[in-house]
Amino acid sequence: MVTIGDVARAAGVSRSTVSYALSGKRAISDEVRARVERAVRELGYTPNAGARALATSQSKVIGLLAQFLPDEFAPAMLQYIQGVTDSARDAGYDILLSSDPNGPQALKRITDSRMVDGVVLLNVAEDDDRLPVLRAAPQPGALVGLPADCTGVDVFDLDFEEAGRVMVEHLASLGHRELILVSQPEHVIERGGAYVWRLQNAALEAAAARGLALHAAFGSSGQPEIGRRLHALLDAHPDATGLLLNNEAAAAALPTVLHERHLSAPGDLSVVGRYSDEFARTFSLPFSSIESAPDRLGRMAVRQLVRRIEKQEPESAPHVVRFVSPELADRGSTAPPRRT
């Protein structure tokens, strides 16, 4: 392999001069710089990442701790990953992707070995067992998802409370009086997916404040269960005129369910989901929905993380907890309820 020594020899300068010429960290005469650049080009020199990391204590790599949980919704995950990798690249960082089911152990190894300069955690649970490890690590961390305790980390999440309110108020203002809310499976909550509660409780409160009936239920995360569940809920609440979905699988299954019941939205039922626009387009989902903005959240997390890594902020600038406000993408699946 070609090393900095080869470049130095070819350019007729010292290795340190090559290093400085490349980093720009001290003034170099135009002539020498040109010779170095030429040698770099001709030899095809790329610095050895391990050597550089060892010398600088900086790897220029960000760790991305994802968990591919069987009962959580995979496609959304890719969008988070995409937001993170894209913005990391823009900032000059590579991504080390871990999907180890043993999150704390993987995180400890990755941070202790100094493979990464910082870490983004996806799928953060209310009481996430990776957080103690992250707080003990020397590198900064950014989370996508809101834990109970946010000390020592930067946190980014959709404002699920506001999302619940927006969903309910949108249908209330159209005149609906009885709604069904289908949430994620109970496993997700048990695992600490507090966002399910956050949306549901806010929706219940908003419904109570407006005098609406809101039937809150859990749904599973795949077929055929979720389809049966939707049928059962529609059977159980025949007078409900609005359906709120905080469950991507339910949204994906709903067109078929409506077909089977000979119903259509918004004629027979107004529907509001909570998922990304990308998801809606790819899966032909014709329902209005709260944009869950996974790519945007991933980008926000990386940008803040990079700011910390590069200490653009004072050493221990206060950590942030930032919520993306929900926006309703209107796809025409809501209308005033049919008079009964």
Place this chain on the structure above:
Amino acid sequence: MVTIGDVARAAGVSRSTVSYALSGKRAISDEVRARVERAVRELGYTPNAGARALATSQSKVIGLLAQFLPDEFAPAMLQYIQGVTDSARDAGYDILLSSDPNGPQALKRITDSRMVDGVVLLNVAEDDDRLPVLRAAPQPGALVGLPADCTGVDVFDLDFEEAGRVMVEHLASLGHRELILVSQPEHVIERGGAYVWRLQNAALEAAAARGLALHAAFGSSGQPEIGRRLHALLDAHPDATGLLLNNEAAAAALPTVLHERHLSAPGDLSVVGRYSDEFARTFSLPFSSIESAPDRLGRMAVRQLVRRIEKQEPESAPHVVRFVSPELADRGSTAPPRRT
């Protein structure tokens, strides 16, 4: 940070002894080993990855070159990624994920800098511009997807030709005489997605051999275009009784299209897709399909790559091109055609 020197001091031995005790590369007395292990545990020592990589010329990292193309189907991508990361972890490797739109440049940087010991390429095109870079790199590479020229790399792909034949023959044997095949968008082909041709040509041949009419068409990769396209195709070929889908978005859109046309499968139309079982479950797709096995392909690629990296095979063992044979998952969406 705690270094091997700290461990050595705590255990009262030399740094080399610590290294050997940890690697097992030479005999160590039980007593010394115990002292070392204790010190490692108490100090929480993890070797510095950069230093180790520099000393051994091995990073224990595999590069994963994915491309998040806007008109290709995202959810399938996550399954490839999952197969790759999971099997890499099993083999003791971490994953460096690159989604750089400039694939050749990213690949060159990652390999030249010795960040990775080997590379897996996803989304491989017929004439993939990353291949020259990969062949010139000192690390081995494994591909998911079949390029025109396979020299110097290990290649894994679904047997799309056989898939086309299986689809046609399955419907032929049920008595269908006129079929429609919806492929990926033309962009995908122009970009070098030769698998589209491979499946289509084999299907056309099989149809010709059996005396069937097969209307081959392209479809777009998202809504609402793909829905309109399906309607148009069904309008144009009213006598077709079988529908073959080599296009995930089309499969996702079809339930709604059938609903809108008051058709059902297999009563009015027999349908066979080509996608993964995971995809079918998540998106409530009730159609029989050829299993595309993304996770399996990812695993195969990594296993072969690791074998090369670790030279378990003779230095330049012949490179492999391995096809996964298509299996038809029966979800009950095919039947003999309705008599007209």
Place this chain on the structure above:
DNA sequence: CTGAAAGCGCTTACAG
């Protein structure tokens, strides 16, 4: 069975 030392390829004070 163990240790002292060289070397991996960089960066960065230190000197001039």
Place this chain on the structure above:
DNA sequence: CTGAAAGCGCTTACAG
């Protein structure tokens, strides 16, 4: 404006 040298934290021949 440039160079010689130390040092980052490992591994591994070399010696005993």
